[in-house]
Every structure is written in C-alpha cells, then in structure tokens.
Amino acid sequence: MATLKLLLSLGICWCTGSLATAEELSDPIADNLRWVSLDFKTILTWTTSQPEHTSTLLYAVDNGDWKESPDCIGVSDMECDLTDVLQPLDKFYTADIQTNAADEDYPTDGDELPHTYSSRFNPYRQSNISAVTFTLHPLDQSTVTVNITDTLTAIHQRGQQLTIRDVLRSDLMYKITYYKAGSTGKREVTSASSVAEVSQLDSGESYCFIVAVFIPSRPKETQLGAPSSQQCTQGHGIAQGLSLGALVGIVFIVITVLIFLIITVAVLCCNRCRRRNKSLQTSQTSAPI
Ligand SMILES: *[C@@H]1O[C@H](CO)[C@@H](O)[C@H](O)[C@H]1NC(C)=O
Numbered sequence: 001m002a003t004l005k006l007l008l009s010l011g012i013c014w015c016t017g018s019l020a021t022a023e024e025l026s027d028p029i030a031d032n033l034r035w036v037s038l039d040f041k042t043i044l045t046w047t048t049s050q051p052e053h054t055s056t057l058l059y060a061v062d063n064g065d066w067k068e069s070p071d072c073i074g075v076s077d078m079e080c081d082l083t084d085v086l087q088p089l090d091k092f093y094t095a096d097i098q099t100n101a102a103d104e105d106y107p108t109d110g111d112e113l114p115h116t117y118s119s120r121f122n123p124y125r126q127s128n129i130s131a132v133t134f135t136l137h138p139l140d141q142s143t144v145t146v147n148i149t150d151t152l153t154a155i156h157q158r159g160q161q162l163t164i165r166d167v168l169r170s171d172l173m174y175k176i177t178y179y180k181a182g183s184t185g186k187r188e189v190t191s192a193s194s195v196a197e198v199s200q201l202d203s204g205e206s207y208c209f210i211v212a213v214f215i216p217s218r219p220k221e222t223q224l225g226a227p228s229s230q231q232c233t234q235g236h237g238i239a240q241g242l243s244l245g246a247l248v249g250i251v252f253i254v255i256t257v258l259i260f261l262i263i264t265v266a267v268l269c270c271n272r273c274r275r276r277n278k279s280l281q282t283s284q285t286s287a288p289i
C-alpha cells in the first residue's frame with residue numbers, strides 16, 4: 001500500500017513537472033519578428049519578454065536547410081543584420097529565432113529550444129527604396145533633361161558598392177511627376193534611363209518635378225520608391241513668377257526712394273547756400289570800416 005502511494009505521488013510529480021516544462025517551451029520567447037529593409041540593407045528585429053536569454057538566428061532559403069547566420073549566434077541584441085547572407089536577393093527567406101537556455105547547467109539540444117519563425121521575405125521584391133536626387137537642365141524652350149543619380153545600395157560585390165541600377169538592371173524605371181508652377185494638373189512619364197527628357201512643356205513657363213524609383217516587376221505595394229524632394233525650373237524673363245501686384249510694388253518703392261533722395265539733396269544744398277549767404281553777410285557787417 002505504501003509503495004503504491006509512493007508510486008502514485010511520484011507519478012503525479014512527474015506529470016506536473018513535465019507539464020510545466022512543456023508550457024515553458026510552447027511559450028515563444030522571441031516575439032514581433034519584423035523585417036526592416038531599405039536599399040537592400042535588411043535587418044530582422046524582434047522583442048523578447050526575457051532579455052536574459054541570448055538568441056541565435058537561423059535562416060533558410062525557399063524552405064531549404066536551416067543555416068546559422070554567422071554574426072548572430074548567441075547574441076543578446078534583438079536585431080540581426082542579414083544583408084550579407086540573404087543572397088541571391090531574389091529568393092524567399094525565412095528566419096528562425098532560437099532562444100538559448102539562460103542556465104548553462106541544463107544542456108539542451110537544439111530541438112528543445114523555443115523557436116519563433118519569421119514571415120517569408122524577398123529582399124529583391126520587398127526592400128524599400130529611398131528617395132533619389134536629380135538635377136534639371138533646360139534643353140530648349142519646351143524640353144527639360146532630368147538627370148537622376150542612381151542611389152547606392154548596401155550590397156557590395158568585389159569590393160564595390162552597387163547602385164540600384166547594378167542590382168535591378170532592366171527592372172529599374174523612374175517615375176517623373178511634373179506640373180506647371182501654380183497649376184494643379186499633374187503629368188507623369190516613366191523612364192527606363194537615369195537621364196530622361198521631358199518635352200512638350202509650355203515655353204517660358206516654370207515647371208516643378210518629383211522623381212521616384214518605379215519597379216513594375218514588383219507586387220503593386222512595393223513598386224514605388226520614396227518620392228524625391230521637388231525641383232523647379234526657372235521661367236524666362238524677369239517678370240516670370242512675379243505677379244502684377246509685386247511689379248507695381250517694386251516700381252512704387254523705387255520711385256519713392258528716388259523722390260526721397262532728390263528732396264534730401266535739395267534740402268542739403270539749400271541749407272549750405274543759406275549758411276554761406278549768412279556768413280558772407282556777417283563777415284561783411286563785422287568787418288571794420
Ligand atoms: C517599407 O516602408 C513602409 C512604410 O514606411 C513600412 O511600413 C514597411 O514596413 C517597410 N518595409 C520594410 C521591409 O522595411
């Protein structure tokens with residue numbers, strides 16, 4: 001009877017013990033896994049409720065074998081830069097954050113560690129593209145050349161930093177949005193080249209341009225890069241861009257200043273003349289006869 005009791009209580013202990021362990025393991029420690037990617041620099045970030053544990057990041061391409069990311073083994077940071085391992089770029093990658101045991105006395109093999117899986121990520125299709133810079137060169141009265149600088153990416157090849165054109169090649173297009181200064185009607189052209197000509201502009205008018213990377217081969221929501229800041233051409237002639245009111249104002253100010261100058265000079269001259277006359281008179285009267 002005593003032995004049965006002992007066995008029973010042992011059994012209960014064992015049961016509750018393993019239940020507790022199972023609960024701990026099923027509770028994922030890394031959470032909120034998020035891909036952050038700009039100009040093909042790709043970082044995975046996550047949060048944890050137990051920062052005393054370190055993490056190891058594994059990744060797999062297209063559901064292939066898991067590999068360790070060399071820079072992210074047993075790290076206590078909650079982010080990992082995967083730019084150099086997610087290559088080739090145009091593949092779908094999945095990451096796995098494995099949370100290591102805090103207590104080194106309990107040797108655990110990989111299968112028992114808590115894992116959290118990321119969503120699938122394709123850098124080529126999903127990396128955000130930052131705003132480009134460009135210059136405007138009026139070609140003639142109705143044509144402007146837009147000269148766009150291909151942004152540098154975080155990808156290096158043979159010691160060289162690649163531009164978005166090196167990475168995207170013929171998939172790279174630019175969307176140029178422009179409008180006549182002071183009007184709301186916008187027009188758009190797409191260009192496969194980084195030097196684009198925009199023609200059929202009204203001669204002598206000022207136009208404003210905004211440029212963004214455009215990648216038609218991507219899914220709709222990631223096709224456009226960030227919009228550039230706006231640049232405008234100068235219209236022709238001094239009067240361009242100034243309203244009639246401003247012109248009248250300027251003419252009025254110039255005339256006022258001129259009149260003021262003339263009056264000042266006249267007053268100064270008169271004073272001097274009068275003083276000279278007076279001193280002449282005084283010297284005459286005081287002179288001994
Ligand atoms: C791209 O930018 C958008 C808007 O800022 C953001 O919501 C998204 O998470 C970014 N995607 C990546 C992969 O960084």
Ligand SMILES: *[C@@H]1O[C@H](CO)[C@@H](O)[C@H](O)[C@H]1NC(C)=O
Pocket residue numbers: 135137145147148195
């Ligand atoms: C475009 O700009 C780059 C540098 O900003 C310059 O080297 C190049 O000659 C320009 N090309 C044209 C067609 O204006």
